[in-house]
Amino acid sequence: MQLMHNKKHLTPVCPRTGRPVRRHQASRAFWLLPLAGLAALLWFLVRVIPKPSRASYPCQRVALPLASGFVVWLIGLAGSLAAFRKARSCLPRARYAAAALLFGASVACLWLAMSINSDKPALAEPPVPNSPIGSAQGVHPGRVVWIHEPNATDWAGHGSGEDWFDDEHTDPNVVNRMLSRAIRALAGCDTDQAAWGALFRYFNRSRGRGDAGYSPGQKIAVKINHTLSFNANSTTFEQSPAYRDHIDNSPQLTIALLWQLVNVAGVQESDITIGDPGRITPNFFYDMVHAEFPNVRHTAGIGGLGRIQAEFSDVEFHWSTPAANGKKQDYIPRSFAEADYLINFAILKSHNSGAITVCGKNHYGSLLRNPDGTLWGTSYNYYNMHDTLPSSIPGAGRYRCLVDLMGHPQLGGKTLLCLVDGLFGGRNWDSRPIEWNMPPFNRDWPSSVFVSQDQVAIDSVCFDFLYAEWTDYPHRAGADDYLHEAALADDPPSGTFYDPNNDGLGLAGLGAHEHWNNPEQKQYSRNLGTGEGIELTHPVAADFNGDGAVDAWDLSTMSTHWLQSGQALPADIAPSPAGDGAVDMADFAALARSWRL
Secondary structure, eight states, rough: OEEOOOOSSSSEEEETTTOOOOOHHHHHHHHHHHHHHHHHHHHHHHHHOOGGGGGGSSHHHHHHHHHHHHHHHHHHHHHHHHHHHHHHHGGGGTTTTHHHHHHHHHHHHHHHHHHHHHSSOOOOOOOBTOOOOOOOOTTTTTTTEEEGGGGGGGOOOOSSSSSSTTTTTTTTTHHHHHHHHHHHHTTTOOHHHHHHHHHHHHHHHHHTSOOOOOTTTOEEEEEEOOGGGGGGGGGOOOGGGTTTSSSOOOOOHHHHHHHIIISSSSOOGGEEEETTSSSSHHHHHHHHHHOOOOOOOOESOOTTTEEEEEEEEEEEOOOGGGGGSSSEEEEHHHHTEEEEEEEEEEEEETTTTTEEEEEHHHHHSSOOOOOTOOOSSTTTSSSSSSSSSSSSSSSSSOOOOOHHHHTTTTGGGGGGEEEEEEEEEEEEEOOOHHHHTTTTTTSBBBEEEEEEEHHHEEEEHHHHHHHOOOSSGGGTTTTTTHHHHHHTTTTTTTTOOOOOOOOOOOOOHHHHHHHOTTTTTTTOHHHHTTTTOEEOOOOOOOTTOOOOOHHHHHHHHHHHHOOBBSOTTTOOOOOOOOSBBBBHHHHHHHHHHTTTO
């Protein structure tokens, strides 16, 4: 909270409105949590005493931390008062040492009582494992593919004087191979071309377009996350030196995606638009990508120097909450409205306010709020999307605006593929790359890629990774509430009628949500054969179709490509991880080492 000088005193000022906060308002805020704790305690006792099994209900799991905090607060106040009275009684008898100890105990108890009123994030109970909800989506329903290749990244870190995004530190050959394996495993096909065909056909069938693949001339929009480019120069587009080693999408994975779309799926470069409509496209990213694919269109919040200024379409976007009444009308950017398909290309990061920021929150940048080319000047009086983040509204069963974004027919409804860049994972939205401790990363960069056609499932998996690695933001109460709401969007726990298209029909469920059994095994209900939720696939290099086994199918694939040479050969797996451009005895030996794994 900021302070504003006054003739007689310092007045606290609200950081959002800039208005002075009156002292009686602060006093009311002080008592808000204890009163909420009392209500939670009474509710817990009234509900659980008659029927103890109710303690496992979601509402009671939310109420219990508040109730227990209230009890601790009462004990702390009572202990502080008792110790203070004892200390006072010691002074007339010259028992100064005892009085000092009792005063210390009084202060300690008071601190304990006050600590529950400090500005700390409300923490959630541990996620319940393997309890899937929603209807899984994708050519293989609920499948999320995770590729981990430590050799993809080799960077000395912050302060080294080197850039994480240079090819010397993010190996493009390894990244190309990672994405190729991910796409094939997602579709369950042994070639990249067959995999893209399967992904397009599933998407078109599920949207009532028939069993059709990609047709020449159809447009694809790629929504990237350039949040950290807000500090780039708005004229030269040069990234601020202070943010040069903070992570946005890696150029190498972007180039790998474009290579797949152009050279495998058959999309013309000019039919691809890539960008973050509300941000700047910095030079380091644009120069590397443009050099490889000069005819791909780059859209951004500020145009010029090859970038295309983002524009409004006439497609309206509506929020499913009365809080949006009286706010400016939101519109879908033209590049998304005109696209036939959308690829949601996010980054693996947690978030101080949103708990995590992967594919769902990547859509915060999917609405255009600066059509005049200034990043901030016209954004006021729009509905504030941050008002429904866990930092603002903790707990479960709440309206979450992310569901509207994930469900709008021109955004989530057009999403052919969700792709999460986990080459360098972050701890916050403005994070530098941070080495991860959890296995199998073991104090190294995560060097991972995640793909899925189920936008709820991929965020659920990334949530579990982030929750296991970081003990702060992903543990906020309500961190995964948007995933519950999205999975059950047709009948959500909050009771919200989600209708971002304003057509009166509302949304169907958007995908499958559950949590893994534990961070070591990373097994979901489809892996365990216990349910129809998520399947996390982590194929080895020789598992060409991603079915979890290296067997006769994979040997047949190698035979098909035997002695061939060129790029993106699925059976070119040796030397690991990038191959050598030919399928030969080295690759057969690598397959043999993984046989029946």
